[in-house]
Amino acid sequence: MxxxxxxxxxxxxxxxxxxxxxxxxxxxxxxxxxxxxxxxxxxxxxxxxxxxxxxxxxxxxxxxxxxxxxxxxxxxxxxxxxxxxxxxxxxxxxxxxxxxxxxESRSRPFSAYDSDADRDDLRGMSPDRFVPPGEEWAGHWTYPLADEESCPERHVLAEEAGGFILRQIDELPGRYRSVMLLRDVHGLTADETCAILGISAANQRVILHRARTRLRITLEPYLREGANCVEQLG
Structure with a gap:
């Protein structure tokens, strides 16, 4: 070891x-x-x-x-x-x-994955849609992605969305994917994530925020479409 x-x-x-x-x-x-x-x-x-x-x-x-x-x-x-x-x-x-x-000569320093394109992708997302720093759930979304009214159809939608979310995480840039997998999928702490990936606490916070933002941008249209289908079935 x-x-x-x-x-x-x-x-x-x-x-x-x-x-x-x-x-x-x-x-x-x-x-x-x-x-x-x-x-x-x-x-x-x-x-x-x-x-x-x-x-x-x-x-x-x-x-x-x-x-x-x-x-x-x-x-x-x-x-x-x-x-x-x-x-x-x-x-x-x-x-x-x-x-x-x-x-394999395919590895780059973790920080090398940063690019202006990453930041450009996030400019349409308002900061007030995330819990601010210092709060218990800092970095998490301030309100749900879609109406969470309880009904069987919505449970089916939730199960399908789970698979869709994992597929979308797999499409994220490597640094986003690794931090989101450790923090949001497996529930590791920020300190554990930093130790595993060899990054600073500040870098971890920035990466996680950007990963969550990119994922939400992808998820919102998908879940709105699913919610509309449920309403039509109802």
Whole structure:
């Protein structure tokens, strides 16, 4: 396990549900296949998705994910439990994917993904549509994307929207995609995300805000169309 991986394993952070997480850790240390299968089902797809930020294609991302699982099994006895298991796993993945990307000569510094085009895409979104800095939900949208009236049709729309959202996240630039996956899809803290990606807190905030803004710009027309379909069915 690399130095960065060891630091992530020992960094102070929030804890997941102690009974579930400690049970998984104990199971992994005993070599229980069921514990490994549980983690595989929870995180494998997301590991592959995150690896695509740095490597050339889906096949390479799958290989990196497999290497990550091998490192998890081999390194679980060194895991100190002072950070969530999920954060530790994603940290291993990020380190391996970055190294693989460097070998492929396709990796750039994280900050190099910034461009004027990114900012141009966001100029049509008013800042008052986001909770301001200093508030509990800073950076989140101030009101829903669509009417959340409860009915069966809207639940179907919500399920379809979930898949659409993930597909749209996959289309984001790499730096946006990685931060949004860690923060909004998997619920990691800002500190954990910064440690995994090697970025500053200020950079993380800017990237996350821009990622959320770009995603909302894409989602609003889609969800309005879905809501109109529901109304027509009604």
């Amino acid at each position: 690399s130095t960065n991986e060891s630091q992530l394993a020992g960094s102070p952070s929030r804890q997941g549900p102690p009974d579930i997480e400690s049970g998984l850790i104990a199971g992994l240390r005993r070599g229980e296949e069921s514990a490994f299968e549980t983690l595989l089902q929870r995180h494998h797809t997301s590991l592959v998705r995150l690896a695509r930020v740095w490597v050339r294609d889906a096949s390479a991302a799958e290989e990196v994910a497999q290497e990550t699982w091998l490192a998890v099994v081999q390194g679980i006895h060194a895991f100190e439990g002072r950070s969530p298991l999920q954060s530790w796993i994603f940290g291993i993945l990020a380190n391996k994917a970055k190294r693989r990307g460097t070998r």
